[in-house]
Amino acid sequence: MLLDLLHLLTTPAPQAQRRLGYLRDSIWLMSRARRCRRAWAPHLEASRAVMRAAIAACERRDTAVVLGSGLLLDVPLEDLAASFRRVVLVDAVHLRSARRAIRAFPNVEALTADLSGAMALMTGAAHDLAPRLPPVCAEPATGLVISANLLSQLPIRPVERLEASRHPLGAWEPSAGDAFGRRIVEGHLKALAGLKARVCLVTDIDEVGEDRQGQVRARHDLLYGVRLETPERAWTWELAPFGETARNRRLIHRVVGFSDWRP
Numbered sequence: 001m002l003l004d005l006l007h008l009l010t011t012p013a014p015q016a017q018r019r020l021g022y023l024r025d026s027i028w029l030m031s032r033a034r035r036c037r038r039a040w041a042p043h044l045e046a047s048r049a050v051m052r053a054a055i056a057a058c059e060r061r062d063t064a065v066v067l068g069s070g071l072l073l074d075v076p077l078e079d080l081a082a083s084f085r086r087v088v089l090v091d092a093v094h095l096r097s098a099r100r101a102i103r104a105f106p107n108v109e110a111l112t113a114d115l116s117g118a119m120a121l122m123t124g125a126a127h128d129l130a131p132r133l134p135p136v137c138a139e140p141a142t143g144l145v146i147s148a149n150l151l152s153q154l155p156i157r158p159v160e161r162l163e164a165s166r167h168p169l170g171a172w173e174p175s176a177g178d179a180f181g182r183r184i185v186e187g188h189l190k191a192l193a194g195l196k197a198r199v200c201l202v203t204d205i206d207e208v209g210e211d212r213q214g215q216v217r218a219r220h221d222l223l224y225g226v227r228l229e230t231p232e233r234a235w236t237w238e239l240a241p242f243g244e245t246a247r248n249r250r251l252i253h254r255v256v257g258f259s260d261w262r263p
């Protein structure tokens with residue numbers, strides 16, 4: 001808890017990311033990853049395996065971009081740095097541990113950017129969703145773009161904020177949050193679909209809350225009704241083992257991976 005507070009106070013992050021809760025989320029993710037290290041290991045390895053398959057099959061080896069690089073837990077950074085001339089890691093927040101890891105590779109750089117298109121809307125700087133991918137994704141030299149366990153995360157803060165404020169998309173209706181979440185998910189996929197580079201997509205798609213008898217107590221669609229194609233690989237991620245969020249309930253996410261995603 002104290003360590004989290006120290007990170008919150010000392011991590012360099014833009015004001016918007018601080019104010020909108022992205023920095024807090026990253027620190028929280030880091031703490032949970034530490035507590036759940038063993039439960040998360042198979043998911044992280046499966047994610048890296050899909051990304052490694054994409055790297056191995058990639059023909060253009062100049063630039064690779066990782067969207068949602070975050071703590072670099074599921075990103076095979078060494079493989080990327082060894083395979084590409086330039087690697088660009090994009091996230092709303094880069095914590096110190098990630099910055100340290102990046103410094104070890106002279107051809108890896110961090111780019112801080114909003115990938116939902118909603119941050120400017122949330123701060124009142126825009127009236128609708130803005131473009132979502134940094135220009136490097138569309139550069140001719142870019143051979144690989146990886147969306148790294150990001151898609152389901154993109155709508156979380158914007159939808160929460162919309163639901164709390166009943167703003168800025170007009171009068172609030174119960175379905176407005178879901179529709180907004182869906183637009184953000186669809187927007188990311190549409191932006192990826194427009195790229196010339198190979199796209200590797202790894203994302204969780206739904207969450208199940210299970211009791212100690214294995215009974216499903218809750219189910220939550222993380223992609224707001226957006227359906228993906230049949231994945232190359234699929235697995236489960238025990239996001240919160242028993243005792244992490246509730247004594248007698250654990251949270252399990254279904255995850256899909258595509259080393260060469262095309263809509």
Ligand SMILES: C[S@@+](CC[C@H](N)C(=O)[O-])C[C@H]1O[C@@H](n2cnc3c(N)ncnc32)[C@H](O)[C@@H]1O
Nearest residue numbers: 068069070071072073074091092114115116148
């Ligand atoms: C589940 S984590 C992905 C894990 C990450 N690939 C890793 O290995 O640690 C989701 C990431 O998405 C990032 N994220 C969430 N919303 C974002 C946004 N609007 N723009 C950019 N990054 C965002 C978070 O900061 C977080 O690092």
